[in-house]
Amino acid sequence: MNFSRIFVMASNVFQEVIRDRILYIIGFYTLILAAAMRILPEIAASTEGKIFLDFGIALMGVIGLIVSVFVGTGLINKEIEKRTVLVLIAKPISRSEFITGKYFGLSAVLAVLVTTMTVIYLGFLQIAHIPYGIASILIAVLFLFLQISLINAVAISFGSFTSSLLAVILTFAVYLMGNISQDLLKFGRLSQNPGIENLTQALYLILPDLSRLDLKNQAVYGLQALPSAPTLIANAGYGLLYSSMLLAIAILIFSRREF
Structure with missing residues (x-):
């Protein structure tokens, strides 16, 4: 693999997804958090802090999941439907570089989304004067990113050999x-x-x-509620390894397709 070509492909995917106004989702996330801040105290006056802590990370996960599934499953099929895949694979770019570039491009978008939503989330916690453990939340968010990146790999794998609709259903x-x-x-x-x-x-x-890879419930209660460091490292390695295996399968399948 040529990493410079993968980087160019990933950059093109990143710019294309950003141009599709995907970042408008951040505004939606902000509005939902603002509404939740006003509603949750009415639901449980004594526990709104814990509820809001859990809700903010859970909403982040839902948004990341939707983006990774619907965008990820369409990345390859869109190129096939537009016949641009013929131009791309005719250039000096291998099919493995094509798949890998698509994955890393969308992963970069997901990283920007998760990072921005985390900053907004922490800002709301500060405004509401809700006590929280910054380290536990950041660890939970990191594992959330690993989870939606894995789903991104699942979506691209299904998208490499099925229609977008079927790939969405299978990924969910x-x-x-x-x-x-x-x-x-x-x-x-x-x-x-x-x-x-x-x-x-x-x-x-x-x-x-x-x-x-789901630590949102533990993050609410601080570092002491999280798994031990060796367990966290093992789980992170599991997520990365599984994503790599899925990409290898997607590359194998896509390499055998004829256009």
């Missing part, structure tokens, strides 16, 4: 199943049925365990 399915994969494993063990237990074990091994 992976996200939902990935969040309950540990529960599925426990269910299989409790069922005491060998067939169900084997099925749930297979699903657990195949699907990403997204709960390992």
Whole structure:
């Protein structure tokens, strides 16, 4: 792979997505937080701080998920539908560089979105005088970025060989199943049925365990509620490794496609 060509491809994706006014979502996030700040004290006067802390990170995750799914699944199909993929792969750029550049370009957009929303979120916490642990929140946000980057890889993988609509459905399915994969494993063990237990074990091994990258609930209660440092490092490595494997699969599939 030529990293300079990957960088150029990623830069083009970044500029294209930004031009699509994707950053308007930040305004939507700000409005929702402003409304929540006024509504939540009415819901639970004694616990609005904890609720708002959790809500802000959860909303950040929902927005990141929507962007990664809908933009990620369309990155490749849009090039195919416009026939621009023929021009791109005819140039001195390999298909692996094409896929990798698309992934890193959208990941850069997601990084800008998450960073900006985090700054806004912390600003609201300051305005509302809600106590929070900055270190625990930043760690939770970092793992949130790893999670939506993994979903980005899932979206691009499905988008490399299916239609945009089917890729969206499959990516959302992976996200939902990935969040309950540990529960599925426990269910299989409790069922005491060998067939169900084997099925749930297979699903657990195949699907990403997204709960390992979800720290928003722990972040509300500070650093002491987070997993140990070795566990955090292992979970971060898991997310990066899984994303890399998905990209390798997407490259393999896309390399075999004919246009």
